[in-house]
């Protein structure tokens with residue numbers, strides 16, 4: 036991923052400008068949620084949040100499912116990288132026959148390729164009238180070498196962007212929904228706080244992102260969601276190609292010298308369950324971020340990783356999390372956590388802790404096998 040060309044697209048200022056675009060999506064989501072009210076139909080929040088990120092209408096889960104299938108093969112590709120080259124060389128039809136669940140993944144690739152070809156040929160006009168062209172225009176206009184601007188390379192970048200931004204954000208939102216519906220006191224505190232900046236339900240969508248970001252409890256809920264969601268669970272490896280890496284164990288003073296070209300990796304799962312920093316680490320406790328020592332915990336929250344290769348979409352992700360949480364929980368409650376003007380109540384349906392807690396590392400954390408996601412029933416208040 037070429038960060039220098041992309042960074043301006045994911046800056047705080049760009050994300051602030053994008054607020055109306057995100058809100059438009061959220062308005063559709065809220066309308067759809069309302070349609071589930073008292074129908075007895077089960078609303079799958081996992082599908083709903085994935086659809087929010089990748090624009091599939093009717094919460095179509097196929098691209099989410101395909102991404103999950105694809106992620107399951109990441110361990111193999113990480114250790115035997117040529118497997119990916121073989122897969123890429125196979126005709127799409129054969130890949131689809133071998134693994135039918137990858138159909139929508141291939142469809143995404145085809146659509147992305149067609150769009151990139153249009154951009155390269157100067158035929159893509161969709162961005163005209165908006166205040167900026169697409170990320171891909173920026174890459175093509177940049178000084179990057181031509182090998183970095185091929186259709187194949189840009190198509191892969193498009194896929195990475197969609198995949199990196201969809202499941203990560205969705206699973207953080209799902210996890211927060213689960214815990215808030217499990218813990219009415221936590222939800223009530225959040226709802227009361229949201230009402231301070233949105234006194235009327237008609238204020239939804241009109242409050243600036245900066246105002247929401249300044250809310251301490253909402254911020255603490257999101258941090259706790261990111262902590263227990265881990266971001267990605269795999270060990271993100273780093274290699275220093277030239278110099279040895281030196282680590283000093285602060286407790287013993289022992290020095291560890293890792294030779295150049297050695298791959299080292301660490302998972303956020305272990306860091307986020309370090310009981311010294313996060314006592315009762317399996318519990319969802321937003322209050323831990325609000326205590327006097329809470330600010331110091333920020334450096335141990337590594338869901339977006341840290342440093343030069345950390346998540347390029349971090350500002351967009353935070354923006355989506357704040358806006359989505361604010362508009363859902365201002366008007367939806369649970370049986371024991373409500374505001375007088377709520378539009379309705381969400382109630383967990385055949386969903387328990389094993390549907391959110393990590394049981395396997397499939398690059399992203401995955402819960403129990405066969406999970407159907409976070410499902411709710413939707414009632415009038």
Ligand code: HEM
Pocket residue numbers: 036038195196197199200201203204207265266267271338339340341344345346347348349351352
């Ligand atoms: C809660 C939501 C998200 C989380 C927890 C998250 C987390 C991460 C993590 C841990 C990485 C790997 C960094 C590394 O290798 O050290 C990453 C990479 C990346 N993320 Fe995110 N991400 C989220 C949302 C997004 C969004 C919304 C986008 C943009 C649409 C995005 C785009 C990317 C891209 C393009 C990369 C690859 C960066 C590179 O290789 O330089 N992410 N993300």
